[in-house]
Structures are given as C-alpha cells and as structure tokens.
Amino acid sequence: AQSVTQLGSHVSVSEGALVLLRCNYSSSVPPYLFWYVQYPNQGLQLLLKYTSAATLVKGINGFEAEFKKSETSFHLTKPSAHMSDAAEYFCAVIYPGGYNKLIFGAGTRLAVHP
Amino acid sequence: GAGVSQSPSNKVTEKGKDVELRCDPISGHTALYWYRQSLGQGLEFLIYFQGNSAPDKSGLPSDRFSAERTGGSVSTLTIQRTQQEDSAVYLCASSPGTGGLSTGELFFGEGSRLTVL
Numbered sequence: 001a002q003s004v005t006q007l008g009s010h011v012s013v014s015e016g017a018l019v020l021l022r023c024n025y026s027s028s029v030p031p032y033l034f035w036y037v038q039y040p041n042q043g044l045q046l047l048l049k050y051t052s053a054a055t056l057v058k059g060i061n062g063f064e065a066e067f068k069k070s071e072t073s074f075h076l077t078k079p080s081a082h083m084s085d086a087a088e089y090f091c092a093v094i095y096p097g098g099y100n101k102l103i104f105g106a107g108t109r110l111a112v113h114p
Numbered sequence: 115g116a117g118v119s120q121s122p123s124n125k126v127t128e129k130g131k132d133v134e135l136r137c138d139p140i141s142g143h144t145a146l147y148w149y150r151q152s153l154g155q156g157l158e159f160l161i162y163f164q165g166n167s168a169p170d171k172s173g174l175p176s177d178r179f180s181a182e183r184t185g186g187s188v189s190t191l192t193i194q195r196t197q198q199e200d201s202a203v204y205l206c207a208s209s210p211g212t213g214g215l216s217t218g219e220l221f222f223g224e225g226s227r228l229t230v231l
Binding site: 032034041042043044045046049051090092094100101102103104105106107 | 117118145147149155156157158159162170205207209211217218219220222223224225
C-alpha cells in the first residue's frame with residue numbers, strides 16, 4: 001500500500017541544535033513530497049515541497065529537505081533550532097494519479113528546550 | 115474569506131446523535147478535502163471534491179459518514195448515529211486546483227473538534 005513513514009513520534013532538541021525529522025515513502029515511482037507544520041492551536045501550513053525539480057528544497061523558517069531516491073527519503077532539517085519551532089510536523093506525499101490527494105505520515109512532535 | 119473557515123470549532127454530542135460540520139473554502143478554490151485527525155493517528159483522508167463532485171470518497175469510514183458540496187463552495191460533512199470512535203478533529207482544506215504549481219498546496223482550516231460522549 002502507498003504510505004509514508006515518519007520515524008519518531010516525538011523529537012526533543014536543545015535550542016540552537018540541529019533538527020532532523022525523518023520521512024520515508026513507499027513507492028518506486030517518486031511521488032510529490034511535502035512537509036506541513038501545525039503550530040499549537042493553528043491549522044496546518046505548508047513548509048516546503050518537492051516536485052521533481054532540485055533535490056534540495058528550501059522552505060520557510062530556515063527549514064530544508066533533501067529528496068534521496070536511493071533511500072526513498074525526504075528528511076527535514078534545520079541547522080539551529082529555535083523555541084518557536086516547537087510544533088507538530090507532518091510529511092506527506094501525492095502519488096501519481098492520486099487526485100492531488102495528500103497522504104500524511106503520523107506526525108512528529110518537535111519539542112525545543114532551552 | 116481570507117482563509118478556510120470551519121464551524122463549529124468544538125462540538126460535544128451524545129452517542130447516537132447526528133452531527134454536521136461545515137467548511138467554507140477559500141473563494142475560487144475548486145478542490146476541497148476533508149481529513150480526520152485522531153490523537154496519535156496522523157491525518158486520515160476522508161473525501162475529495164472537485165467542484166460539486168466527489169471523485170474520491172474512498173476514505174469515508176462507514177456509511178454513517180457522508181459529505182456534500184454545493185455551488186462549488188461550502189461543504190458539509192455529516193456523521194449519523196455518532197459513535198465514540200468518531201471523536202477526532204475534522205479538518206477541511208481547499209486548493210486552487212488539482213495540478214501544476216498548486217499540486218499538494220492545500221490550505222487548511224483550524225478544524226472542528228468532535229467529542230462523542
């Protein structure tokens with residue numbers, strides 16, 4: 001079945017530390033790939049997306065993600081965490097023929113401590 | 115409006131009652147989606163509308179769930195004879211279209227939190 005897997009439901013980092021949130025997809029045909037963020041008591045918003053252009057994608061708030069076909073991965077990174085990055089992050093995919101239907105991972109809750 | 119609007123923001127109901135959840139998408143957006151977010155479950159796709167038609171309703175969990183969209187705008191998700199397992203946050207999203215630069219760029223509302231007692 002087409003799916004997307006996020007490793008780690010909770011990630012905790014210190015302020016200023018590297019953020020790495022993992023995402024793997026399950027298709028031999030690269031889908032469109034996305035990261036969405038949900039801040040507390042807010043709706044989801046698009047962080048960044050990969051649509052077969054450059055493999056390194058830059059998003060808002062200093063986040064970026066690299067598409068690696070050989071690893072079927074699209075991990076999200078940020079060099080230096082800020083307290084305001086605390087949120088839930090969702091990796092999502094659209095598979096070909098999927099009516100623009102996003103299939104979401106289970107989410108990773110990022111905590112940033114001083 | 116400026117964003118996707120959902121109502122009610124919170125709904126508490128008793129088991130067996132029917133509920134209606136409303137979504138007002140961004141003006142001009144032809145695509146509309148309903149998702150369900152349960153604790154620890156991520157976001158579960160329910161149904162997709164293009165205009166007033168629903169080409170993909172594969173995510174509706176049972177025949178107690180139905181949705182409609184009228185005038186290519188407002189959508190209503192109806193849950194009949196609610197059960198406790200229906201408790202979740204129901205999210206609506208809209209998109210300008212189904213391809214091109216807008217691919218995957220969904221604009222989400224803040225959701226309707228449903229609690230079934």
